[in-house]
Amino acid sequence: MDQGAAVSLQPKWRTPCQLCPLRALPAFRDFSPKELEFVAQFKSGELTVERGATILVEGMHSAHLFTVLSGWTFRYKLLTDGRRQIMNYGLPGDLIGLQGSLMGEMDHSVEALTPVTLCVFERAKLDRLFERHASLAYDLTWIAAHEERILDEHLLSLGRRTALERTAYLVSFLHQRAHASGLNGGRRTIPITQQHVADTLGLSLVHTNKTLRKLADRKLLRWQERGCEILDADALQALAGWEGLQRGPRPFI
Known part of the structure; x- marks a missing residue:
């Protein structure tokens, strides 16, 4: 699959919603029987995406939206000269493509950071969710508000934290x-490269490398060929001056 091309959509069924592995995780709220029945009908299949493939392209109109079932994604925007700004990362339970479903077209692109499996939903059926299931409609609103909250924290980090603090924040957040x-x-490895860190934090690759070395010298992390191993998660969070993720079960579709 060409890394620069959007994936071709040929969804297949693999995981029934009733057996979804995310339902067993304490981070997510469970569905009521009626909600689960609706989501199972809403889902049209699953899509497996290779690492480096583009899932959604800025400016495209998509007939589908997706929930990440497994793997890592990231969303980004490009300047005309090719410089990239990574906006956020998508992990299991995260919804991607909602903007294109509601606003008509995407204003960012989404790429697979690792091999990814996506649950596929048809945009045309989204109206039924709002019409028939107020609780799921609320969940979509919660997901959008939560994304805004995360982006607020990212903006604070870029605007006011030092390079060392913002790098500690990013690694702690992803962990x-x-x-x-x-x-x-049980592992403490995050599958990002130094280029991903640089493109997320708005730093040069050289500055990013020096900053990561400082964190490594403090024995907070260890950089590997294709990822970052966390050595002291509590110290990273403290250095960032970040309160950590909101606790309690969150919704997903």
Whole structure:
């Protein structure tokens, strides 16, 4: 699959909603029987995406929206000269493509950071969710508001934290997200490169490398070929001056 091209949509069924592995995680609220029945009808299949493939492209109109079932994604915008700004990361339970469903077209792109499995939903059926299930409609509103809250914290980090603090925040944020989403399986490795860190924090690659070395010298993390191993999660969060993720079960579709 060409890394620069959007994935071709050929969804297949693999995981019935009743057996969804995310339902067993304490980070997510469970569905009522009626909600579960509706979501199972709403879902049209699953899509497996290779690492590096573009899932959604800025400016495109998509007939589908997706929930990440497994793996990591990230969403980004490009300047005309090719410079990239990573806006946020998508992990299991996260909804992607909602903006394109409601606003007509995407104003950002989404790429697979690792091999990814996506639950596929048809945009045409979204009206039924709002008409028939107020609780699920509220969940969509909660998801959108939660994303805004995360972006507020990211903006604060970019605007006011030092390079060392914002790097500690990003690594701590991704580590906690991975743990809540059941991705790390006891491991403490985040599958990002230094280029991803630089493109998220608005730093040069050289500045990013120096900053990561400082964190490594403090024995807070260890950089590996394709990822970052967390050595002291509590110290990273304290250095960032961040309160951590909101606790309690969150909704997903």
